[in-house]
Amino acid sequence: MTRVLVVEDDRQLVRALKINLQARRFEVEEASDGGSALRIAAARRPDVILLDLGLPDMDGVEVIRAVRGWSRTPILVLSARHTSEEKIRALDAGADDYVTKPFSMDELLARLRAATRRQEAPTGSAAAPEVTLITTDEFSVDLVARKVRRGERAVRLTPTEWHLLEILLTHPGRLITQRRLLLEVWGPTYAEHTNYLRVYMAQLRRKLEADPSHPRYLITEPGMGYRFEP
Ligand code: CA
Numbered sequence: 001m002t003r004v005l006v007v008e009d010d011r012q013l014v015r016a017l018k019i020n021l022q023a024r025r026f027e028v029e030e031a032s033d034g035g036s037a038l039r040i041a042a043a044r045r046p047d048v049i050l051l052d053l054g055l056p057d058m059d060g061v062e063v064i065r066a067v068r069g070w071s072r073t074p075i076l077v078l079s080a081r082h083t084s085e086e087k088i089r090a091l092d093a094g095a096d097d098y099v100t101k102p103f104s105m106d107e108l109l110a111r112l113r114a115a116t117r118r119q120e121a122p123t124g125s126a127a128a129p130e131v132t133l134i135t136t137d138e139f140s141v142d143l144v145a146r147k148v149r150r151g152e153r154a155v156r157l158t159p160t161e162w163h164l165l166e167i168l169l170t171h172p173g174r175l176i177t178q179r180r181l182l183l184e185v186w187g188p189t190y191a192e193h194t195n196y197l198r199v200y201m202a203q204l205r206r207k208l209e210a211d212p213s214h215p216r217y218l219i220t221e222p223g224m225g226y227r228f229e230p
Pocket of ligand 1: 008009010052053054055
């Protein structure tokens, strides 16, 4: 059973979340402020945290930073009327994803499932990635051999295109901020050069998407970043 810690001060929303999550066999813990969220997270070690950014006692981003000091538990941000800047701050602080209120329960559950799946199959430099071959209806990517194919045809990528694609593919379903992509691929001097991303993402889509102007896999989150939707 997946244990979810719901950190939210809106009692009505907590009630609705609880009913829906318990109906889908999640075990639910609640915290109505940041202080108790940190205490409960440390004591109960939930599998995933649903976190409202607007809490009565502290900024939700501070909760993310504190949790990330000792835990990689997936954090899904619930954000209401927050600017994309605040969502980006949350993602850069270590949140895994966000849903914007009002959200549908289906959307929330899909994001929850994606976040917990990633946790079960961790990737990163320390551990060898569990998934080395990514196959979609349109293309397949061998992350170890560094080969991309569309049907019978090999697709050639430049080193920069490959680097971008690799980051997105190894975080399926997850929104990666523009800043993070720029820092990882081009370095700190280029952290604001979002036009680079637009150019290179357009190139990747031309090479990998059936309809590059309506991408199915390499999705833009306007003003925020990009996401590989498997
Ligand atoms: Ca709130």
